[in-house]
Amino acid sequence: MKLFRIRGGVHPQEHKQLSAHKAIEVMPMPELLRIPLQQHIGSPAVPVVRKGDSVLKGQLLAHAQGMISAPVHAPTSGRIIAIGKHIAPHPSGLPVRTITLKADGNDRWIDLPGPVDPFTLDANEISERVAAAGIVGMGGASFPSAVKLNLGKRFSLHTLVINGAECEPYLTCDDRLMREHATEILDGVRIMMRALGVAHCLFAIESNKAQAHEAISKAAGNHNGIRTVKVPVRYPMGSEKHLVQTLTGEETPARALTADIGVVVHNVATAFAVHEAVRFHLPLISRVVTVSGGAIKHPRNLRVAVGTPVRELLAHCGGFREEPARLLSGGPMMGQPIINTGIPVVKGSNAVLALTAAETATHPAMPCIRCGSCVKACPCGLVPVEISARTRHGDLQGAADLGLMDCISCGSCAYVCPSHLPLVQYFNYAKGELTARQRAEHKQKETKRLAEQRAERIAREKKAKREAMMRRRQAARKRTKSEKAGANV
Amino acid sequence: MSHTPLFSAPHAHQATSIRRTMWLVILALLPATVYGLYLFGWPALNLFVVTVASALLAEAFSLRLAGKAVKPFLFDGSALLTGWLLALTLPPWAPWWIGVVGALLAIVIGKQVFGGIGQNLFNPAMVARVALLISFPLEMTTFLTPLPMFSANAPSFVEGLAISFSQGINLDAVSSASLLGHVKTELGQGHLLPDVLTSVYDLKTLLSGNTPGSLGETSALLILVGGLLLLFLRIISWHIPLAMLGTLAMMATFFHWLDPAHYPDAVYHLFSGAAMLGAFFIATDLVTSPVTARGQLLFGAGCGLLVYIIRTWAAYPEGVAFAVLLMNATTPLIDHYLKPRIYGRRRDGSPLQHRNRLSEGGGT
Amino acid sequence: MLAAITSLMLLGFALGSLLGLASRYLKVEGNPLQKEIEEMLPGSQCGQCGYPGCAAAAEALANSRAPVTLCPPGGVVLAEALAGKLGVSIDLSTLEEKQPMVAFVNEGLCIGCGRCYKRCPTDALVGGPKQIHVVISDSCTACEKCIDVCPTACIEMRPIPVTLQTWHWPKPSLAYTA
Secondary structure (H helix, E strand, O other): OOOOOOOOOEOOOOOHHHOOOOOOEEOOOOOEEEEEOOOOOOOOOEEOOOOOOEEOEOOEEEEOOOOOOOOEEOOOOEEEEEEEEEEOOOOOOOEEEEEEEEEOOOOOEOOOOOOOOHHHOOHHHHHHHHHHOOOEOOOOOOOEHHHHHOHHHOEOOOEEEEEEOOOOOOOOHHHHHHHHOHHHHHHHHHHHHHHHOOOEEEEEEEOOOHHHHHHHHHHHOOOOOEEEEEEOOOEOOOOHHHHHHHHHOOOOOOOOOHHHHOEEEEEHHHHHHHHHHHHHOOOOOEEEEEEEOOOEOOOEEEEEEOOOEHHHHHHHOOOEOOOOOEEEEOOOOOOEEOOOOOOEOOOOOOEEEEEOHHHHOOOOOOOOOOOOHHHHHOOOOOOHHHHHHHHHOOOHHHHHHOOHHHOOOOOHHHHHOOOOOOHHHHHHHHHHHHHHHHHHHHHHHHHHHHHHHHHHHHHHHHHHHHHHHHHHHHHHHHHHHHHHHHHHO | OOOOOOOOOOOOOOOOOHHHHHHHHHHHHHHHHHHHHHHHHHHHHHHHHHHHHHHHHHHHHHHHHHOOOHHHHHOOOHHHHHHHHHHHOOOOOOOHHHHHHHHHHHHHHOOHHHOOOOOOOOOHHHHHHHHHHHHOHHHHOOOEOOOOOOOOOOOOHHHHHHHHHOOOOOOOOOEOOOHHHHHHHHHHOOOOHHHHHHHHOOHHHHHHOOOOOOOOOOOHHHHHHHHHHHHHOOOOOOHHHHHHHHHHHHHHHHHHHHOOOOOOOHHHHHHOOOHHHHHHHHOOOOOOOOOOHHHHHHHHHHHHHHHHHHHHHOOOOOOHHHHHHHHHHHHHHHHHHOOOOOOOEOOOOOEOOOOOEOOOOOOO | OHHHHHHHHHHHHHHHHHHHHHHHHOOOOOOHHHHHHHHHOOOOOOOOOOOOOHHHHHHHHHOOOOOOOOOOOOHHHHHHHHHHHHOOOOOOHHHHHOOOEEEEEOOOOOOOOOHHHHHOOOOOEEOOOOOOOEEOOOOOOOOOHHHHHOOOOOEEEEEOOOOOOOOOOOOOOOHHHO
């Protein structure tokens, strides 16, 4: 199949050999699970259980709220011991509303309806089941999948792309899932094709995963419509828009969705979850997580219950070989630092990495020498050197004018920077600060409106008061007049 | 907990740093340098050492004065490279103070005054070279036929010290014009090219570098080897060298075709003077050249064009330094106007249009 | 010589009359800048800038007597807009030091007197007489007028808490600049 070139990109060391040969292993259920109510983009889920309640595995803990949201289910049976704040899996370390579940050790399932044939369901029924199972994009973005399965209603779609690129170094969870569960994944793919109403599917796998490619090709068999494609190994191949461009040659317009060019992209792990949810009514309560990095004693791929604290994963993998320089949730290119090992695994966590100083290869920052490496590496055609310079000097609007908001934070620029400048942090700071300013501007407009309304109201009240006074006075005058007249009579 | 330094992604990094970049450039310069030092003997080595040492001292002094950390900046290799490049462009037997003044000009005026590494608008080595050329025209244009080290007529170590460090050595006995200078003079006197060139012009000589010229500029072949090494290591991209040499060659070919008696051919232009060193090592200076591929093409083409114009019609026989400085001045402008197209947008910045929404009103 | 003198005189005369006409026909009443600046200000008359109201502040700004960073509710956005309008450069450091605040009613002390919500320029305090008052934090500009009138000193200004939705990465601080 003809593939198309994307701009820029980098070739980081893969390090996948650390865990690629390790079969997925089910991690023992921990005693205490911390289940955040917000594991997805959108509104947080609303609890339907109370402190002290006993719950069964798969039971609904919190329901979705609003259009873009996802419910949360119990990963095992046990008792709810708290509904409160717990440190979020987020670089800020801020608290998030979290349900704490004490496992009873029985791991007893709630009664599930019998399996159904998904191909008797219509598109709406499929997306409803996906929504009810709490499935979110498992590649890391955590966007509610049902919303993406409904795109067929708003766009005319022609292709479903399954993202098996797994372009981040170290990560092997998708690779293992494809090798071990190819049939289930393809069942999920067919269900999603039915929900979207598309006849074609391109299953993209980076060419460094030969075994996964073989397994998927074999499982796809002679099902026409599904085609497995080996895409070149280049970061960020797994970026939705860039993957679609590689496969179709079409570029998604800025500030638009891939659906705008007729394509919807889903992750392989999502396809697996869809298969389980639609066919067997199983909610999304566990996922495969790669635990790897040079500082981990025994790198592994684990199937982990959502809510399992990171420290349990580390302990299960034998702890640290040496003190890690960085402890990360996600891959080294876009992952977030873990500042507390008490944070739980959530639906979007694909890896826990402990990297040694040698692996991170970071040095203190030096001044920019304008070498242009970042310009060459940027897959979005931006000029990171200029954007970061403007941000550094406080000209955020200027940074936005240069396309800051088109940056996908892939980190390619910072990866190649010989001055080791924290370019991505500049961009993240600028994006966040610009959003904050927009909020402030909105608030100021609102203040102005409120102040004007109040001034008007006060004026109105004054006028009303004056008029009332006048009327009273007139009435009084009339009264005295009539009294006088009466007296005269 | 909140006191842990917060590291933003990415958490892995390519094995690259400013120091590595600078040292690789120096490595690429090594063959031409060693050969140049061999060709011109002890006085050249003296000048080279003095120039490089002065550059490092000037850098350390400036950093101290600016209150910056001396160690990381002094050892990033940039001052060393600047001094090195400057030395390569000096006449090999120039007196020691030419090297000292040049290094001071390059580091203090050319670089540190702008705010240090990465901040300078102009190539520091070329700032120094042009300032020296204008201020000390005699010393800066006294070239000599190579007298390889240890050869019969070459000065001994002591004689070399005398040439470099004491006044009044008469160089007339050995001095000889560079090819570019010779041709310019002869053409100026109304001679025609075929007569002028027969005696001095030989491609083999130009490639090997056994010809009068600056310390490290004479061997086009060794410089080319170094340049290709930089390309291979991806320290520089092909855009500037190709555009510069290509434009120079095209201009030369065109005018040579018009009038072979007055305009030398492309080979003469490409392999003489500082053209090769300029294209691979000077115009490609990371700090002072544009950051985008299209910008670099334009920049290189501008350099090539200016080199040809200055060599052919201006008063100086060689124009690489002037050309590079002039184009350096245009770099901010080039970077402002020639940007890559942003993904999903047209060149003018508006989003691409091919939406296939079924109904309007859906948000993104 | 004569031609030169004549032509220059004519030129001077023509241009001079043009200026004279312009000053007569294109005359502007009052200072339009002041009006435009007043439009940009929040208009809550909160007085945090030290001027009696937004109109007075606008006048001071128009006559370059006040810095563009004077308005805390307007924040950085307004300061930048004003700087653009007046064509001056700004020093944002004074603004960045100020953490955004919001009023907070200590429910144990509030007696429901109703003075605060009558005084609030943005109606950010709600509640009835003899009822505990509540702050609508989205509307509060932290002007502190309510603090001045509260008889039981039950109102205080607290920093707006950072949430997962409002947190963003801090600006990197580079060691080499030190």
